Amino acid sequence: MRFTKAHATGNDFVMINDAAGQLHLPAQQAAQLCDRHLGIGADGLIRAVPAHRTEDGRTALTRAELTSTDEAPVWFMDYRNADGTAAEMCGNGVRAFAHFLVAERLAELTEGDSLPVLTRAGLRTVQRVPEGYAVGMGIWSFIDPQMASESASDSLVQARGLTDPRPALSISMGNPHTVVALPDAQTLQQLDLHAAPTVEPVPPQGTNVEFVVPADPLVEGGVGRIQMRVHERGVGETLSCGTGTCAAAAAVRVWVGADAVNTWQVAVPGGEVTVTFASRSDGAEDVTLAGPAVLVYSGELTA
Numbered sequence: 001m002r003f004t005k006a007h008a009t010g011n012d013f014v015m016i017n018d019a020a021g022q023l024h025l026p027a028q029q030a031a032q033l034c035d036r037h038l039g040i041g042a043d044g045l046i047r048a049v050p051a052h053r054t055e056d057g058r059t060a061l062t063r064a065e066l067t068s069t070d071e072a073p074v075w076f077m078d079y080r081n082a083d084g085t086a087a088e089m090c091g092n093g094v095r096a097f098a099h100f101l102v103a104e105r106l107a108e109l110t111e112g113d114s115l116p117v118l119t120r121a122g123l124r125t126v127q128r129v130p131e132g133y134a135v136g137m138g139i140w141s142f143i144d145p146q147m148a149s150e151s152a153s154d155s156l157v158q159a160r161g162l163t164d165p166r167p168a169l170s171i172s173m174g175n176p177h178t179v180v181a182l183p184d185a186q187t188l189q190q191l192d193l194h195a196a197p198t199v200e201p202v203p204p205q206g207t208n209v210e211f212v213v214p215a216d217p218l219v220e221g222g223v224g225r226i227q228m229r230v231h232e233r234g235v236g237e238t239l240s241c242g243t244g245t246c247a248a249a250a251a252v253r254v255w256v257g258a259d260a261v262n263t264w265q266v267a268v269p270g271g272e273v274t275v276t277f278a279s280r281s282d283g284a285e286d287v288t289l290a291g292p293a294v295l296v297y298s299g300e301l302t303a
């Protein structure tokens with residue numbers, strides 16, 4: 001089986017082209033391929049398959065009222081975490097996915113065009129931009145809207161390196177996130193994320209946990225800036241999490257009342273991404289995530 005290794009701001013993936021839709025990848029095999037000692041090693045595995053050739057893709061297709069045929073496939077991003085579990089969405093993964101589809105000549109994406117990608121969270125769109133790719137991520141939402149509007153926090157998070165549990169806000173980007181603000185960069189650096197942080201109460205589907213520190217000043221030249229580290233559900237600490245950067249920027253906007261600030265630079269250990277917000281007429285906000293994507297190498301699995 002041929003594979004390509006990719007990363008997007010250091011969040012790394014094993015990419016597999018399954019144009020024929022014939023690959024059965026049980027969770028255990030996906031986990032083994034992602035194992036850094038026993039397999040290729042990655043934060044996640046992404047199978048590219050025409051939407052109409054998978055059960056998951058067909059379900060999502062029906063929801064999105066799309067058509068996908070062999071002649072004009074809509075590509076489904078079958079994303080698995082390093083432990084083999086399926087996740088709804090991966091913001092860094094979608095950029096790597098678009099780059100992979102183009103490199104494999106499975107899709108074309110010229111400047112100004114937009115490529116639809118089907119995920120378990122629904123349809124996303126990808127465009128080429130100078131820094132790499134920009135993904136239309138859909139809207140963000142509170143996981144518990146009532147709690148959030150009352151107090152801007154809905155849970156407490158404890159992690160190694162923190163003296164006390166800290167208030168947190170859970171936000172959905174299609175997948176679940178719990179965002180915690182820290183007072184300074186030193187506290188962020190000193191966190192030990194080898195062990196999963198505890199979240200109380202934990203959102204129903206589990207959660208990814210983002211720790212954020214605002215820059216000083218928070219907003220410069222109309223752009224908000226934050227630093228972030230993340231512990232991902234089904235993975236552990238990663239160098240970056242695209243959906244996590246969107247959730248983190250959304251939470252900081254809520255906390256500081258900066259909803260007039262629509263562009264955010266989020267620095268993560270693996271690089272930097274840009275998150276932008278645009279209001280819809282119904283009051284919801286569309287999120288766009290822009291950043292690089294890199295294909296590192298390709299190989300053949302013999303066993």
Ligand SMILES: N[C@@H](CCC[C@H](N)C(=O)O)C(=O)O
Pocket residue numbers: 011044081087088089090091092093175176208232233234235238240241242243244
């Ligand atoms: N790294 C991803 C998110 C991957 C899924 C996540 N671990 C989950 O289980 O929700 C990103 O870039 O968004």
